[in-house]
Amino acid sequence: MSSPVAARFVGSAVHRKEDRRLLTGHGQYVADASAPRMVHAAFLRSEHAKARLNSVNIEAALSAPGVVAVYLWSDFHEKFGEAWHAMLGQELVVPPPLAIMDVRYVGDPIALVIAESRALAEDACGLIEVDYEAEQATVDYATAAADGNVVHAAWGLPSNVMVDMPFTPMSPDLDETFNSVQHVVETTIIQNRYLCVPMETRGVLASWVPGLEELDLIVSTQSVHETRNFFARYLGLDEGAVRVSARDVGGGFGQKMFVFREECAVVLATKLLGRPVKWIEDRLENLTSAGHSRNELGKVRMAISADGIIEAITVDHVADVGAYTPCPAVMDPTLLPGPYRIPRLGFSTQMVWTNTMGKAAYRGPWMFETTAREMAIDIAARQIGMDPAELRRRNLLSLAELPFTSPGGKVFQEITPLETLEQALGMLGYEEFRKEQAEAREQGRWLGVGICVYVEPTSMEQATLGTEGATIRIDSNGKVVAYLSTSSHGQSVETTMAQIIADDLGVAYDDVTVVQGDTQSTPYGPGTGGSRTAVIAGGAAHDAAVAVRDKVLAIAAHMMEAAPEDLQIAEGVIAVRGTPDRSLTMKEVATQAYTNAHTLPGDVGSGLEATIRFKPTRFPTWSNATHVCVVEIDPDTFIPRILRYIVSEDCGKMINPQVVEGQIFGGVVQGLGGVLYEDFRYDPDGNPQTTTFLDYLLPTTGETPLIEIGHIESVSTTNPGGFKGMGEGGAIGAHAAVANAVGDALAHLGVNVTSTPLGPEDIFQLVQASQKERA
Amino acid sequence: MNDRTRVRLTVNGHAEQVEVEPRAILADVLRDNLGLTGTHLACEHGVCGACTVLIDGEAARSCLVFAVQAEGASITTVEGIAPDGGLSPVQEAMRDCHGLQCGFCTPGIVVSMTAYLNTHPNPSDADLKEAMSGNLCRCTGYQGILAAARQAADRMNASS
Incomplete structure (x- = not known):
């Protein structure tokens, strides 16, 4: 029929x-909502990365104008129940709503002030006297595992290692392969700390109605149902007695996927007060206390045959999860071989605690596998004397040879890695670019091209x-x-x-x-x-x-x-x-x-x-893309500028091409921002250094290139529409594409780009170091 | 600190009178006292541009202006850009070109773009990039915003 x-x-x-x-x-965002008898919340937060709380004196704050209540941990203790998310499991408990006896990162909430206005609540925060006994903080995640200063010593934990998965060879002949191939490439790739930064900060309007015995939450969240179920458990209520709504949310990017401790504190406050309590986070809090992302490193090894076939890849991976992680989403090492025909894999993973803001999900939270592999491929290409596009071409999967089972156990179907590479290179005019680049070098201009090919597990189970x-x-x-x-x-x-x-x-x-x-x-x-x-x-x-x-x-x-x-x-x-x-x-x-x-x-x-x-017919639904970026670096100022940015993507059938392209544009600019402009920094004592938009630099129209997009539509059979997910890909692909472009622009100077960020100062240092080495 | 001062403003063509603390910023007064929640606060330190309004026709960051400084001024917020309930050429262009996703920065973008195009009838693409560089957006990668600025500039030119 x-x-x-x-x-x-x-x-x-x-x-x-x-x-x-x-x-x-x-629009109807949480800050726009109000309720009768509503009061406003502000948090007093720790100024120290690690300290004992000897005393907290709230007397002056309590008698300040307009103050309704000041809460400490002792007010909330035993007032709440289970604090876990169905998606993350019962083991990952949201930390206590306020600090108990000590603080473990700058921004750790110590007290919650409730007042008749947000300004009055903030005024009163300034009147709280905290006697801190500062301790040595652990800030550098690369050395945290061996650091005797234990972030969670107060919990009796022996070290800063949260997860330690020793090296696991996924192929029996891994060592043999490395011992027998023509080329072994080894490089350590470091990705800097950068953040979701939704334009709307976090916020919640929590209303407990005594007598009705119901909780109503308007909250800036990506998941109303997870939030509803969380707070039903948290307060021991039936799910029917908790209503959570979010009509308009001003961006999330992963940050707002889960309930934060601040929202728990506000919910406890409305329950204790019997009045609606509204908390709208400020930007300082959002930058320092709403979850941090990326900040992972990996020692990558690749075994490559004489004719450029990648025979094996391994990684020893370390990820910083901060002090308390809302969502310890780090690299998926089984995805390390990506969309390549690489037959052998091995990996180790370590997740370590530090006295910094904890890890949160951010658009493609597993994406360090792409960053590590794609940056390492460029290093490898240079080492073996092959063009990076050619090295990829020889190893990428194409639609015709699928399904393919990777050594990480991934079964790839309905993806077009080689096809997107060829489309993107064609859009650029890759061969012509190489000529133009050579001529430009003659004239003292530093041009570079960077490629990133990835496969994205969308719609996971x-x-x-x-x-x-x-x-x-x-x-x-x-x-x-x-x-x-x-x-x-x-x-x-x-x-x-x-x-x-x-x-x-x-x-x-x-x-x-x-x-x-x-x-x-x-x-x-x-x-x-x-x-x-x-x-x-x-x-x-x-x-x-x-x-x-x-x-x-x-x-x-x-x-x-x-x-x-x-x-x-x-x-x-x-x-x-x-x-x-x-x-x-x-x-x-x-x-x-x-x-x-x-x-x-x-x-x-x-x-x-x-x-x-x-439920889709199988999990995940794979999508894929190739990003190609061209940069020019000013040899006098070391300022990098993107001249062209090309994406060839395959998200299956497009429901709305304008929406698809909008998602790609946004993701790409977040990714290039993380390489060239955005970098959240702590000093060695754990003090945040980039706490405003004047220090934490988001890309503007001034820095953003025109982004050119090519589409390949290989229809998915996991769902009736033939669609594939594609919301995260832009942010996954951009990081390595931009970093590799900078690396290519500097390659003739003997520079190897293995870490980000790559602002003018970083590029200057790389060039200086290389010149010193050569001298 | 809590002494209140009377401020008279014209907002989107309506005469308004509010009693505010001297420290109250214009954005909070527009939102909390006058209920015009279209003006958004995203950084509260003058960088992001989400809170941009027109003060006597000029774009200004309402998080950096005390309400008392606006005494006697005529303010236009995003709600007043197209007062007949329709969409202005800038708003239409933003819709046509997918210049917004989550919408949080959008009021500031609409107001900034309107202010610029009202006084710069024939901008180049480079002019538009420069003009919009004071408004941060985290969703769109600015592609749709710049395309919208182009479309709005061309249409406003053609109809003038």
Whole structure:
């Protein structure tokens, strides 16, 4: 039977449903919300990276103007229950809402002040006297494992090692291969500490209603359902007694995936006070206390044959997880071989605690495997005297040879690594660039090109992540409302899901309303993150829409005395194929279903609603891309400037090309920012050095290049739409592409670029060191 | 500290009178006293541009202006850019070119772009890059924002 509907919206760049309210100042972010009798919160935070708290005197703060309460750990002790996330498991407990006896990073919250305004709460924080007994902090994660200063000594832990996985050869002949190949390349790649930095900081409006015994939270989160379930456990409430909502969220990028200790403190405060408490984080707090990312290093070894075949790759990996990690998401070493035909793998991993802000998820949290491999490939190419594009070309997988099982156990299907490499090199004109570069060097200009090829595991299955839910209803006016398990913080979910649903139901895009981010009306979901909405929520939206369509057709068939399979739906009108004068509007069918339901035969059913949970046919859904970056470095100022940035990507079928490209643009600029401009620094005592936007430099229009995108669409079979996730890829690919471009621009000076950041000062130091070495 | 001062403003064409602390910043007064929550605060130290409003027609960061300094001024916020309930050429261009994702920086972008194009009718692409470099966005990589500035400039030119 042919489909009763024809696709019209999937694949096109329709206007976003989100835009009118956001463009006219009518978005609804947490800071915009208020409640009767609301009071405001501010945290007093530690000025020391590691210190005993001898005493905390809150007397002056308590009597300051407008102060309602000042809370310390002793006020919250025994007032809360379990503090874990379903996605991360029960072992990873959110740290106590306030410091107990000691502080372990600069920013560790010590006291919570509640006052009639945010300014008065901040004033009172300044009146709290803390007697610190400072101790030697552990700041450098590269040496933390052997450091006798133990971050969590107060918990009785013997060392700073959180996780220690010794070297594991995934192939039996690993040593033999390294002993027998022509080239062994060894290099240590270091990725600097950089951060999510959503433009909206964290925030929560928590309202405990005494008598009603219910908790209402409006919170800047990527996951309302995880937050709801967390606080139900935390306060020992039924999930039905906790409502969490987030209409508009001003960016997350991983930071807002999980509940933070500050939100716990605010929830405890509203419970104790019986008044709504609002906390809106300031930028200083967001930069120092809302989770840090990247900051990993790896010693990479590659065994390469005489003709440039990579026979083995290994890594010894160390990641900094800070003092308390909201989400210890670090490199996945089994992904180290990436989209290459590398047959052998081995790795070790160590995660270490330091007296710094803890690790949080950030767009592609496992991405150090890409950074390490792709930067090492450029070092290897230079060492063996082969062009880095050619070395990649000889080893990359192509669509025709799939499926391929990697030594890390990954089964790659439906990806196009070699194809995207060739497309991206073609877009650049790689051979011509090499000529231009040689000529430029003659003239004393430093040009370089960098390549990064990666494969991205989207729509993964871990814990809660494997499914999403959708409830779709046709209302009594024949319009469609979709209640989705997703949250939105910039991904255009209201738009893309409406495109899918409108196509499946044969209605106008404008006739679909998407509701999400509210636990009271939407099905359970793990939240928006991990590049999974198109695939999994898109699958749920599709299946639910088809189920509702079947109900529409059944009722319409009864009303028109036709067979359901003879009907088609277009523009919201249900008609008998070939007999267009026999038709019903969606509203007429809805009227029948709602107001004359009793006249329908039993086998037709009366409802125009369906709820579906969707699970892809397999995990993960792979997507892939190649990034190519061209930089020029000024030999006098050492300032790097990106001249061209090219992405060839394959995210399967695109729901909305403009949204796809927007996701790539944003990710790329975050990635290049992390190499060239952004770098969160601590001094040796653990004092943050980059605490404003004048020190922590986000890219602006001034530094950002035009980004050129090529698409290859190899359709995925994990889901009915053929989609693949793609929200994180831009940020994954950009780091190594930019670093390699800088490395290529400096290669003729004998510089090997193995670490980031690469600002003018860093490049100057690299050039100086190389010149000293050569002299 | 808590002594309040009367400030008279015209906001989006309406005469307003508020009693505020001398230390109250204009952004907080617009948001908290007048309920105009379209003006967003993202850094509160004058770098990001999210809180940009027009003060007597000129773009200003409302986190760096005390409300008392705006006494007698005419303020336009993002809510007042297209007062008829529609979208201005800048807002339309931002929508057409996908110049926004999460939307948090967007009010400042819309106001800054409007202020610039009102006084620079014939900008080059390089001019637009420079003009928009004072507004931080973390989602779009600025591609859609710059494309929107181009479209809005061209359309405003064509219709003038």
